Amino acid sequence: MPLTLLLGGAAVLAAPPAFSCPAELGPTEQRAVAVAPDGWSATVEGEGPTRHVLTGFQINFGPVTKSDGAIYDDLKQKKDAQGGVTETATWKVAELEDAYAVCSYHRTAVVLVRPLKGYSECKLVNQRTRDTAFRLKEAGCR
Numbered sequence: 623m624p625l626t627l628l629l630g631g632a633a634v635l636a637a638p639p640a641f642s643c644p645a646e647l648g649p650t651e652q653r654a655v656a657v658a659p660d661g662w663s664a665t666v667e668g669e670g671p672t673r674h675v676l677t678g679f680q681i682n683f684g685p686v687t688k689s690d691g692a693i694y695d696d697l698k699q700k701k702d703a704q705g706g707v708t709e710t711a712t713w714k715v716a717e718l719e720d721a722y723a724v725c726s727y728h729r730t731a732v733v734l735v736r737p738l739k740g741y742s743e744c745k746l747v748n749q750r751t752r753d754t755a756f757r758l759k760e761a762g763c764r
Contacts, residue, residue, distance in 0.1 A: 637740055637741070637742070637764070638739075638740045638741060640762060640763065640764035641723075641736065641762050641763060642760055642761065642762030643676050643679060643723070643725035643734065643760070643761045643762060644676065644725070644734065645675065645676050645760075646673065646674060646675050646676065646727075647674035647675075647676075647727040647730065647732060647734070648674075649671030649672065649674075650671075650672065650674065650730050650732055652666045652672055652729075652730075653666065654666050672729055672730070673728070673729075674727035674728055674729060674730045674732070675727060675728050676725060676726075676727055676728075676758055676761070677726060677727060677728045677758055678724075678725070678726035678727075678758065679723070679724065679725055679726070679744075679746045679758065679761035680692070680723075680724045680726075681713045681715060681718070681721055681722070681723060681724070681738070681744055682721065682722045682723075682724050682735075683718070683720065683721060684720050684721075684722070685722070685735075686722060686724050686733060686735050692713060692715075692718065692721065694711035694712060694713050694746075695712055695713055695714045696711070696712040697709065697710070697711050697712075698710045698712075704751065704752060705751070705752030705753075706749065706750060706751045706752060707749070707750050707756075708747065708748070708749050708759075709747070709748040709749070709756060710745060710746070710747050710748075711745065711746045711748075712743060712744070712745050713743065713744045713745075714742070714743055715738045715741050715742065715743060715744055715763065716741070716742040716743075718738065720737075721737075721738040722735050722736060722737055722738060723735070723736045723738055723744060723761075723762075723763055725761065736763075738763060741763045741764065742764065743763065743764055744761070744762065744763035744764075745760075745761065745762065745763075746758065746760075746761040747759045747760045747761070
């Protein structure tokens with residue numbers, strides 16, 4: 623068999639490159655378009671661009687408009703000596719059909735969506751220090 627056919631076949635079987643949700647979403651336009659109830663006014667807090675840091679991650683069955691999220695396959699918690707906790711959720715996505723990774727961000731309804739065809743696993747890592755809430759540290763797939 624010619625070497626080019628062997629190499630070409632290997633390229634077809636290669637997994638797509640790993641990815642992570644961006645830690646921050648670029649600026650979005652924020653407008654107060656709602657009609658406020660009597661006695662209230664609708665406005666946008668602060669001036670300039672709003673920071674949108676990564677706050678959520680999910681695996682969705684089908685388009686994000688369907689809102690049908692997958693439950694993680696594994697959840698591990700690791701405690702440290704200072705009372706902090708690292709929580710890692712893992713999804714096995716190789717066998718899922720029409721699945722998407724969905725990255726969500728603080729103070730916006732804009733989400734980043736990526737199809738998962740060819741990926742095998744996705745992970746989310748949350749961390750908290752003693753007496754604080756969990757914060758999303760990273761999320762992505764390989």
